[in-house]
Amino acid sequence: MKKNTLTNxxxxxxxxxxxxKERGLARTKGHEKGAEVxxxxxxxxxxxxxxxxxxxxxxxxxxxxxxxxxxDFLMKLLxxxxxxxxxxxxxxxxxxxxxxxxxxxxxKLQKQIxxxxxxxxxxxKLTQILALxxxxxxxxxxxxKKLLEQNREINQDNISKALDTPYTDIDxxxxxxxxxxxxxxLLWQTSYSELFFTPTLWPDFTSSELEEIIEKYHMVDRxxxxx
Numbered sequence: 365m366k367k368n369t370l371t372n373x374x375x376x377x378x379x380x381x382x383x384x385k386e387r388g389l390a391r392t393k394g395h396e397k398g399a400e401v402x403x404x405x406x407x408x409x410x411x412x413x414x415x416x417x418x419x420x421x422x423x424x425x426x427x428x429x430x431x432x433x434x435x436d437f438l439m440k441l442l443x444x445x446x447x448x449x450x451x452x453x454x455x456x457x458x459x460x461x462x463x464x465x466x467x468x469x470x471x472k473l474q475k476q477i478x479x480x481x482x483x484x485x486x487x488x489k490l491t492q493i494l495a496l497x498x499x500x501x502x503x504x505x506x507x508x509k510k511l512l513e514q515n516r517e518i519n520q521d522n523i524s525k526a527l528d529t530p531y532t533d534i535d536x537x538x539x540x541x542x543x544x545x546x547x548x549x550l551l552w553q554t555s556y557s558e559l560f561f562t563p564t565l566w567p568d569f570t571s572s573e574l575e576e577i578i579e580k581y582h583m584v585d586r587x588x589x590x591x
Contacts, residue, residue, distance in 0.1 A: 367582045367583075368535070368558075368581060368582050368583075368584060369414050369535070370412075370414050370415055370535050370536055370578055370581060370582075371414055371415065371416050371417070371532070371535055372415075372416065372417045372419070372532060372533065372534045372535050372536075372553075373409065373415055373417065373418045373419070373534070373535065373536050373537075373538070374418070374419040374420075374421075374534045374536070374537045374538070374549070374550055374553075374554070374557070375405070375418065375419070375420050375421065375537070375538045375539070375540070376421045376537070376538070376539040376540070376546075376547060376549055377398060377401075377402075377420055377421060377422070377540060377566040377569075378539055378540050378541035378543055378565075378566055379394075379398075379540050379541030379542075379564075379565030379566045379567065379568075380394035380395045380397070380398040380565070380566055380567060381394050382394070382541065382565055383397065383398075383565040383566070383567040383568065384397075386565075391434060392434070392437050392441075394567055395437065395438060395441055396441065397567035398566045398567050399441060399445050400567075401566060401567055401569055401570075402420060402445075402449075403449060403452055404570065404571050405418065405420075405569070405571060405574060406418065406449075406452065406456070406458060406490070406492050407452070407456055407571070408571035408574060408575070409490050409492075410456035410457065410458055410489050410490040411456070412578075415490065416490065416491065417490070417491045417492075417493060418490065418491075418492055418493070419463070419493040419494075419495060419529075419534070419550065420492070420493070420494055420495065421495045421498070421547075421549050422442070422494045422495055422496055422498075423438060423442070423464075423495070423496050423497055423498070424495070424497075424498060424499055424547065424548060424549070425464075425465075425497055425498065425499035425502050425548070426499065426547075426548065428468075428497075439469070439470065439473060442473065442496070443472070443473050443476050446460075446476050446477065446480045447476070450480060450483060450484075453480070453483075453484045453487065453492075454483075454484070456489060456490070457487045457488065457489030457490065458484060458487055458489060458490045458491070458492050459484045459485060459486075459487040459488065459490070459491045459492070460480045460481055460484045460491075460492055460494075461481060461491055461492070461493045461494075462477060462481070462493065462494050462495070462496050463493055463494075463495050463496070463498050463503065463528035463529055464495050464496045464497045464498030464499075464502075464503070464528065465497050465498075465502065465506070466496060466497060468497050469496070469497065477496070493529075495549065495550075498528070498549070499548045500546075500548050500549055500550055500551035500552065501548055501551070503527055503528050503529075503552070504523070504527070504551070504552055506528075507523050507526035507527045507528075508523065508526075510526045511523065511526055523552070524552070527552060527553075529550070529553055533553050533554070533555065533556065533557065534550055534553045534554050534557040535557060535558065535581075536557060536558050536560065536577075536578070536581050537549075537550070537554050537557045537558070537559050537560070538560045538561075538562065538574070538577060539559075539560075539561050539562070540562055540564050540565060540566045540569050541562075541563070541564070541565050541566065542561065542562070542563040543561070544561045558581050558584050560577050560580070560581065562577070
């Protein structure tokens with residue numbers, strides 16, 4: 365059997381809150397630890413021979429429902445993360461991109477996001493994509509509206525091109541923490557993705573476990589609806 369190539373990886377980073385609760389810590393500590401894990405995974409992906417994009421579910425359209433204190437902390441953490449990780453992007457040749465509707469973020473945070481994109485736009489080793497204020501239903505709805513405004517035909521090819529994602533379908537989707545659902549993440553792009561669920565909470569997830577999952581992915585017989 366031919367070994368599957370892994371080009372586009374996506375991860376639902378779940379379990380920060382539970383990780384903190386198990387240790388008697390505030391949920392914010394779990395988010396801080398989770399942000400550190402992103403660096404390790406990004407470094408691993410940048411050195412992987414075939415991975416071109418890694419898309420990380422960072423903040424969903426539904427996450428606004430969380431307590432205001434936690435949401436405010438996550439906004440500050442994102443800004444801090446982007447400033448701190450810029451050197452990581454430079455060191456490993458990583459281009460930073462986002463998907464989702466950024467208009468709900470503060471002007472200051474939007475400015476930081478756009479500045480990071482600008483500083484890393486010429487890197488080609490890996491593209492790290494953070495899903496921010498992202499929901500797949502929202503993404504598809506916005507894509508269809510865009511096509512209608514442009515008076516373009518509504519078909520699969522045009523919808524695909526109108527989506528936020530600047531790349532092809534996801535090959536492998538991983539969700540941490542033991543939950544087994546997509547939670548409104550990349551519904552269009554994961555139509556034929558291989559799905560892997562691990563009980564490991566995101567703050568405990570490592571590049572070694574990622575490598576083990578990738579090895580299992582290589583052995584899957586992907587049929588894409590065929591025989």
